[in-house]
Amino acid sequence: MPLDVKQKDQFEWTSVLVENHLTEDTTDYILLLQKNKESKKLADMASEVARERTEYREETLSNAASLIEQKIVETLLNGESVITDYFTFEPNIQGSFTSEGEPLDANKVKYSINVSVRPELRNILNNQVKYRVAGLQEQGGAAITGVEDQITGARDGATGRGHVLAIYGSKIKVVGATGADKEGFAYLKSDLDVDTEVQIAQNDPSCVTILIPNDLTEGNYQLRIETYYSNSKVVLKNPRTIVYPRTITIQ
Structure with missing residues (x-):
């Protein structure tokens, strides 16, 4: 399903400037997103969709989303990739190994999931999102x-x-x-x-x-x-x- 986003739509991420103490350049700052609300959960998403689309019940949406999420996790745990309309999930193994497949350091073998953005959403991020600086966060050194x-x-x-x-x-x-x-x-x-x-x-x-x-x-x-x-x-x-x-x- 294509995103319900028009080309003229613009999105703004409110941020604050913070000194970048990882460099010696005193003119170097980074932006930190200013979050005034808690992160949304699946239940919150289901509730919002139910308000916008009255033909769907919130409980049905929430249960369906939970079942799909569980199936995605199950697929990833079996070492398979998952591609949705807007994201790609890929299992990943990090570490160094011998030619027989033995780890050089077992403590450094890590299993993770890489998440990347697919082209449609990437295009919106590149062209329809801008940041707004809300202020400078001074830390007194x-x-x-x-x-x-x-x-x-x-x-x-x-x-x-x-x-x-x-x-x-x-x-x-x-x-x-x-x-x-x-x-x-x-x-x-x-x-x-x-x-x-x-x-x-x-x-x-x-x-x-x-x-x-x-x-x-x-x-x-x-x-x-x-x-x-x-x-x-x-x-x-x-x-x-x-x-x-x-x-x-x-x-």
Whole structure:
């Protein structure tokens, strides 16, 4: 079914400018999407379609969507690709192997699903979407500049359940309103906008280490720290939120 989008339709993504602390260029900024609402779920989509198309019952739509999603997952778990009208899902294996198929490092063999956009939606993204800058997010020099898995040594944001993740940066020490150590918060937020508070071990202005929970679902997460820290003698009147500009992937 073709998308119900006309060529004249325009879409706007509201964003804020944030200093890119991964480079030394002080004029380099990145855009972070400004999300004021929770992510939509299948049930929300079914409800909206039922309101727009009165010939369909919400419960029927929701059940059908759930059954299709389960079948897609089943197909992917069997190593087969799935192509919908707008997306392609492809199973993927990462790692290094011998000519006999044995992994050089079993801990580095990872199974994942790649998702790509198909031409019709890609054309709309390229030609009918624009961004609007809502403002500049000042951090007073506070920033998360990198992460490192303390077990695998990975610095690309990949980590695992039960692993220790080192967070590097400036003014990232987690403190509360009184300046008490570890009374601030470190969170991992999933694609479903679910926050998981994580345990903090080392807690210094330039390095904070966190323990990835053993029961955390595999997937992509946003890392953020909420702290009152300014320097060793001063705490902020209001907490500062520091967001890592790259994705954390739990594998």
